[in-house]
Amino acid sequence: MMADVFFMDLEATSRENLPDKLARLVKTAGIESILKENELTAVKLHFGEQGNTAYIRPVFIRKIIRTLREYKVRPFLTDANTLYAGARSNSISHIQTAIENGFSYSSMDAAPIIITDGLRGKNETAIEVNQKNCKQVYIGSEVVEADALVSVAHFKGHEISGFGGTLKNLGMGCASKRGKLDQHSNVSPKIKRRTCIGCSECASHCPADAIFLKEKKAYIRPKVCIGCAECIARCPTGSVTINWNQTVPVFLEKMMEYTLGVLKNKKDKAFFINFITDISPNCDCLPYSTSPIVGNVGVLASMDPVAVDQASVDLVNQQAALPGTVLKTNLNPGEDKFKGLYPSVDWEHQFSYAETIGLGTRDYNLIRMKTLAYKS
Ligand code: SF4
Numbered sequence: 001m002m003a004d005v006f007f008m009d010l011e012a013t014s015r016e017n018l019p020d021k022l023a024r025l026v027k028t029a030g031i032e033s034i035l036k037e038n039e040l041t042a043v044k045l046h047f048g049e050q051g052n053t054a055y056i057r058p059v060f061i062r063k064i065i066r067t068l069r070e071y072k073v074r075p076f077l078t079d080a081n082t083l084y085a086g087a088r089s090n091s092i093s094h095i096q097t098a099i100e101n102g103f104s105y106s107s108m109d110a111a112p113i114i115i116t117d118g119l120r121g122k123n124e125t126a127i128e129v130n131q132k133n134c135k136q137v138y139i140g141s142e143v144v145e146a147d148a149l150v151s152v153a154h155f156k157g158h159e160i161s162g163f164g165g166t167l168k169n170l171g172m173g174c175a176s177k178r179g180k181l182d183q184h185s186n187v188s189p190k191i192k193r194r195t196c197i198g199c200s201e202c203a204s205h206c207p208a209d210a211i212f213l214k215e216k217k218a219y220i221r222p223k224v225c226i227g228c229a230e231c232i233a234r235c236p237t238g239s240v241t242i243n244w245n246q247t248v249p250v251f252l253e254k255m256m257e258y259t260l261g262v263l264k265n266k267k268d269k270a271f272f273i274n275f276i277t278d279i280s281p282n283c284d285c286l287p288y289s290t291s292p293i294v295g296n297v298g299v300l301a302s303m304d305p306v307a308v309d310q311a312s313v314d315l316v317n318q319q320a321a322l323p324g325t326v327l328k329t330n331l332n333p334g335e336d337k338f339k340g341l342y343p344s345v346d347w348e349h350q351f352s353y354a355e356t357i358g359l360g361t362r363d364y365n366l367i368r369m370k371t372l373a374y375k376s
């Protein structure tokens with residue numbers, strides 16, 4: 001069965017500005033059906049890394065919050081801490097970064113930020129999915145606890161998955177540190193001895209006592225490591241790294257299995273929005289964003305997480321590439337921009353696998369919202 005995906009372009013008039021058009025989009029797409037008075041409703045987004053400017057503008061997120069309030073739910077903003085040491089690797093700096101990027105309590109219409117996996121990324125819930133790669137997945141507990149979930153994803157390129165949208169916002173974005181590590185690698189982290197300064201921060205915080213120091217350099221005992229990622233967050237020199245040699249298809253499959261885990265207790269209680277704007281070639285986790293590969297396209301909303309991402313890919317690929325960006329091939333309308341960016345990534349695999357495990361459908365019916373006429 002085809003899924004309905006509702007689309008608004010970025011044309012606005014004196015009768016309706018873009019935030020108002022966004023509110024009309026989500027209402028038309030049926031957001032009301034997942035909402036119930038007084039329910040705790042998670043709005044999952046990416047607050048942007050420090051120095052990144054491609055993330056979704058706060059004015060749109062505020063509009064979503066205000067729209068949710070019309071239905072008398074209790075919304076909160078959420079994301080999970082990062083695996084890597086950076087400005088969002090614990091709740092304190094994560095919330096500070098969000099505020100610096102414009103997502104303060106006052107600007108978000110008094111919707112609080114609650115980081116889903118807690119102070120240091122350990123507040124997780126194991127959810128059974130019993131799939132090919134993962135029997136259980138580790139999801140930030142506050143998203144699991146929430147009554148309803150509104151995913152608001154910035155659609156853009158991504159260096160490992162080809163693109164990032166709703167499926168990544170959920171599968172990777174709601175995973176605890178252990179969950180992220182689980183998706184990223186089958187093996188324990190490794191130490192870059194060249195940059196290790198022997199400070200012992202990793203060893204003293206390793207809960208499994210898996211790290212030892214020899215001649216002022218750290219070593220990990222892989223058989224003892226439990227993959228908690230604490231050492232990655234603690235290392236002041238970025239010397240703890242993950243084995244990225246896992247094949248991309250397995251990575252993508254795991255990400256879909258995690259998405260399945262996030263949505264397991266959200267049947268008919270989840271709604272998906274993709275902002276196809278500032279379509280940067282890289283993830284918003286980078287501390288910078290470079291020129292968008294195509295012009296702004298619009299916003300999509302759907303009850304189907306697969307369909308909304310498939311429609312986003314198609315809409316981007318229908319565009320002509322902008323000149324002078326990092327995208328050097330597949331520049332014409334109809335050519336695959338994500339293959340042009342990352343030739344070794346088979347991004348299609350995540351869709352076919354997502355369909356196989358029942359996450360949604362790639363077949364969609366695109367419903368374009370009309371732009372209201374100017375006031376006469
Ligand atoms: S991932 Fe966790 S258990 Fe493994 S070495 Fe690092 S801190 Fe220790």
Ligand code: SF4
Pocket residue numbers: 191195196197198199200201202203217218234235236237238239240
């Ligand atoms: S925390 Fe980093 S720099 Fe310090 S000993 Fe561990 S790996 Fe080396």
